[in-house]
Amino acid sequence: MSAPAKRPPADVARRGAGAARSSAGAAPRRGVESVSYRIAPIDPHAHLFEVTLTIAQPDPQGQRVALPAWIPGSYRIREFARHVVSIDARGADTRALRLRKLDKHTWQAARCDGPLTLVYRVYAWDLSVRAAHLDATHGFFNGTSVFLRVLGQEHQPCEVWIEPPAGDACAGWRVATTLPGAGARRHGFGRYRAADYDELVDHPVEMGRFTLAGFEAGGVRHEVAITGRHDADTARLCRDLARVCAQQVRLFEPHTRRAPVERYLFLVMAVGDGYGGLEHRSSTALICARNDLPWRGQRETSDGYRSFLGLASHEYFHTWNVKRIKPAVFAHYDLQQENYTRLLWIFEGFTSYYDDLMLVRSGVIDHDAYLGLLAKTISGVMRGPGRRVQSVAESSFDAWIKYYRQDENSPNAIASYYAKGSLVALALDLTIRIRTGGKRSLDDAMRLMWRRYGRDFFARREGLAEDEFPRLLEEATGLRLDAQIRSWAYGTAELSLVPLLRAVGVEPGFGPGDQGPASLGAKLATREGQLTITTAYTGQAAQRAGLSAGDTLVAVDGLRIDERALKALLARRKPGDRLRVHAFRRDELFDCEIELDAPPATDAKLKLAPRPGARAARLLAGWLGGSRPARASRAP
Ligand code: ZN
Numbered sequence: 001m002s003a004p005a006k007r008p009p010a011d012v013a014r015r016g017a018g019a020a021r022s023s024a025g026a027a028p029r030r031g032v033e034s035v036s037y038r039i040a041p042i043d044p045h046a047h048l049f050e051v052t053l054t055i056a057q058p059d060p061q062g063q064r065v066a067l068p069a070w071i072p073g074s075y076r077i078r079e080f081a082r083h084v085v086s087i088d089a090r091g092a093d094t095r096a097l098r099l100r101k102l103d104k105h106t107w108q109a110a111r112c113d114g115p116l117t118l119v120y121r122v123y124a125w126d127l128s129v130r131a132a133h134l135d136a137t138h139g140f141f142n143g144t145s146v147f148l149r150v151l152g153q154e155h156q157p158c159e160v161w162i163e164p165p166a167g168d169a170c171a172g173w174r175v176a177t178t179l180p181g182a183g184a185r186r187h188g189f190g191r192y193r194a195a196d197y198d199e200l201v202d203h204p205v206e207m208g209r210f211t212l213a214g215f216e217a218g219g220v221r222h223e224v225a226i227t228g229r230h231d232a233d234t235a236r237l238c239r240d241l242a243r244v245c246a247q248q249v250r251l252f253e254p255h256t257r258r259a260p261v262e263r264y265l266f267l268v269m270a271v272g273d274g275y276g277g278l279e280h281r282s283s284t285a286l287i288c289a290r291n292d293l294p295w296r297g298q299r300e301t302s303d304g305y306r307s308f309l310g311l312a313s314h315e316y317f318h319t320w321n322v323k324r325i326k327p328a329v330f331a332h333y334d335l336q337q338e339n340y341t342r343l344l345w346i347f348e349g350f351t352s353y354y355d356d357l358m359l360v361r362s363g364v365i366d367h368d369a370y371l372g373l374l375a376k377t378i379s380g381v382m383r384g385p386g387r388r389v390q391s392v393a394e395s396s397f398d399a400w401i402k403y404y405r406q407d408e409n410s411p412n413a414i415a416s417y418y419a420k421g422s423l424v425a426l427a428l429d430l431t432i433r434i435r436t437g438g439k440r441s442l443d444d445a446m447r448l449m450w451r452r453y454g455r456d457f458f459a460r461r462e463g464l465a466e467d468e469f470p471r472l473l474e475e476a477t478g479l480r481l482d483a484q485i486r487s488w489a490y491g492t493a494e495l496s497l498v499p500l501l502r503a504v505g506v507e508p509g510f511g512p513g514d515q516g517p518a519s520l521g522a523k524l525a526t527r528e529g530q531l532t533i534t535t536a537y538t539g540q541a542a543q544r545a546g547l548s549a550g551d552t553l554v555a556v557d558g559l560r561i562d563e564r565a566l567k568a569l570l571a572r573r574k575p576g577d578r579l580r581v582h583a584f585r586r587d588e589l590f591d592c593e594i595e596l597d598a599p600p601a602t603d604a605k606l607k608l609a610p611r612p613g614a615r616a617a618r619l620l621a622g623w624l625g626g627s628r629p630a631r632a633s634r635a636p
Pocket of ligand 1: 271314318348351
């Protein structure tokens with residue numbers, strides 16, 4: 001997930017759209033691989049990459065090439081081919097070849113003996129972790145946005161020449177990627193290679209003048225490359241990330257304590273406002289608000305920094321869970337269309353559970369802070385009536401058309417396989433810990449999946465079958481939890497977290513939050529100066545009165561209304577009171593009477609029990625780690 005954000009305007013000197021120079025001073029030579037790409041930031045001001053694809057042995061019947069419709073990890077059809085602005089084909093004698101478009105993603109070249117060369121330009125102006133972006137300050141791309149797939153030759157090794165931009169304005173640019181170098185120096189332009197197309201598009205590339213820092217964890221080098229203006233304390237960032245990464249490596253490999261990669265790269269894009277990340281096999285692309293990064297001299301852990309660490313932890317956890325342990329249907333992606341699984345509640349939900357859990361177990365945040373984050377997740381899930389309508393298994397399956405394409409009715413219709421999935425993980429984890437006296441946990445299931453599917457994934461390409469998880473959980477823990485999984489993940493039953501949390505020494509409480517004593521049963525926001533309903537919750541006061549998302553409220557009980565006035569008014573009313581509301585739907589004025597609801601008690605508060613029993617204290621220490629003293633020792 002990633003929020004859109006704006007970059008500061010480019011202020012670098014102008015250059016023409018001239019041809020790119022050869023890479024890193026070395027003369028480019030014909031690739032030894034049969035599929036060879038050359039990518040150049042040909043015109044940063046026009047946001048254009050130029051790619052030259054050479055296919056040594058094209059299909060004699062007419063080679064077909066296609067751009068993916070989606071990028072793994074982000075389950076939405078994006079049709080990256082819509083950003084190809086021009087494309088030409090040449091045969092062996094550099095004569096122009098006819099190129100026919102077959103469908104929205106696919107081209108076919110006229111028959112030729114080879115080599116076949118395609119030269120195309122891709123518009124790159126999407127500042128997200130999912131696509132490509134280029135201006136005079138930096139370039140970023142995912143292979144799915146820029147590298148045409150050579151149909152029938154996806155399993156061939158390929159080489160990529162990454163070219164620097166021409167002109168002095170871009171002097172000093174470097175490259176950050178985990179694509180294996182094949183002549184290019186570390187952080188240099190030049191020749192890289194990939195074992196196949198799947199690997200080629202699984203190493204995003206950043207180029208520009210980024211800040212580079214690094215640390216060791218799990219026996220391997222980790223790097224952080226930060227692009228965008230920032231004043232981050234990179235030493236603190238590396239210290240904290242090293243602890244989180246080491247914690248995750250220990251979870252999966254308690255004996256060897258070895259990371260599953262040769263090296264790892266956090267690509268961080270710091271912007272004014274933004275949040276998102278996308279996982280890859282040995283790197284991740286993150287986008288964050290620059291103020292979320294810790295600054296030099298900052299001592300405390302701000303909410304923003306905690307959320308950044310949670311994001312980094314989430315994407316790093318995917319190195320195991322979804323990049324190597326996968327649903328069987330993801331073992332070989334079909335990049336041209338939706339790939340359906342009911343298991344994203346495991347691959348995204350469990351990852352969302354472990355992301356913050358790894359922060360507390362590594363000691364980067366304390367128990368109280370962790371419980372605060374957990375309470376926020378519980379509150380968020382409880383506020384959405386959609387959890388009673390859709391299971392997280394259904395939500396996983398329909399991610400393509402629902403979770404990833406949300407609208408005003410989504411809170412009423414969708415259960416988040418991220419947030420609710422993480423609570424399913426919590427409920428399973430605590431159940432296992434409680435029933436086995438702390439001898440087993442969800443960690444054992446993660447390790448079993450890792451040993452069975454993850455460790456050798458790239459050699460065997462096998463994944464978790466759609467119905468396999470209950471059996472696997474039993475094998476890992478000795479417990480049959482089929483009924484719980486059926487009801488929590490495949491049904492819409494409430495998760496009954498309260499007794500589970502109490503058994504591990506956490507006191508949960510639920511209140512109405514800061515909504516005041518009475519509720520409209522709607523989410524409101526000020527849009528273009530107008531108090532607008534953004535969601536009318538199913539069956540609640542606003543909807544019963546006939547109000548809808550998009551309606552703008554102008555007056556209540558004869559007085560002009562805005563957000564502040566509404567809050568003050570609701571504070572003076574009680575459930576059952578009636579309000580006369582004047583509102584616009586489009587340009588039509590209407591009025592209605594609302595009978596106020598009691599605000600639902602969805603605001604969770606979690607605190608450590610002041611005097612937990614010995615068993616609860618032991619379970620808590622096993623769950624959250626014993627690095628921080630529990631509040632019990634400080635309580636009166
Ligand atoms: Zn994720």
